[in-house]
Amino acid sequence: MEINHRIQDKFLADKYSLWIEFPDGSKRETDYNEVELVLKDIRFIRHELANYSYLYASQLSFGGHLNRNYWEFLKLKGEIGQHDRDELEEGVLLVIYLLYAEIFEAEGWCYLYRNKLFDTVNSFLDSYAPDNDKKKELKDCIQFSRDNHENEKIGDQGPVDLEPENKRLRDQRTENDKWVHKTFVEDYFVDIANSFEPLRQKTKNFFDSIMKKGKK
Secondary structure (H helix, E strand, O other): OOOOOOHHHHHOOOOOOEEEEOOOOOEEEEOHHHHHHHHHHHHHHHHHHOOOOOOOOOOOOEOOOEOOOHHHHHHEEEOOOHHHHHHHHHHHHHHHHHHHHHHHHOOOOOHHHHOOOHHHHHHHHHOOOOOOHHHHHHHHHHHHHHHHOOOHHHHOOOOOOOOHHHHHHHHHHHHHHHHHHHHHHHHHHHHHHHHHHHHHHHHHHHHHHHHHHHHO
8 A cells, every 4th residue: 555645754764664674684774865865876777778779787887876785675674655665676676687687798897796796685686575577577587697697608699609508598688688678678768758648637637626626
């Protein structure tokens, strides 16, 4: 159920309680200010990914200005509306997918290797239970990357002759990339664009109802 609150009230720590539950059972408190910073990064990432018609992870500066422990927010608990939760969890899963995609692109010393984060990230992912089919499918795509990230053959995009099994795996990775880009980049912006007119009509109806009440 969506929380019924004024937009700014959610930033008041004495009104809304949020915390992250770690896979080992420990907890840390957080708040909407931190959530909004994570969402801000996720929106930036989507915007940058929209610069290409395909998924390109290595353009992103993970460990630079994109330096938060995004995976922790898969285990966010407390009072948060479903819309915010969906955007947050889908965005975090997208980030994790990109961290593995960076390995296949092999354009340098990748973030997961550089910071020895495999166990940490995967522990949050393993303890996360998706609540809709889209999140579940994205988690499955990440699992495919986890299972195959050490296979250098399937990262090759040129005209390389591959054994049938490696070709199948490379084709699957390519299809995963296409689906992720279409679903979490292209469709994301299409949905935003399509929301303007309904919101405009909703606002008009709201003010019309106020005017009618004022005339009574």
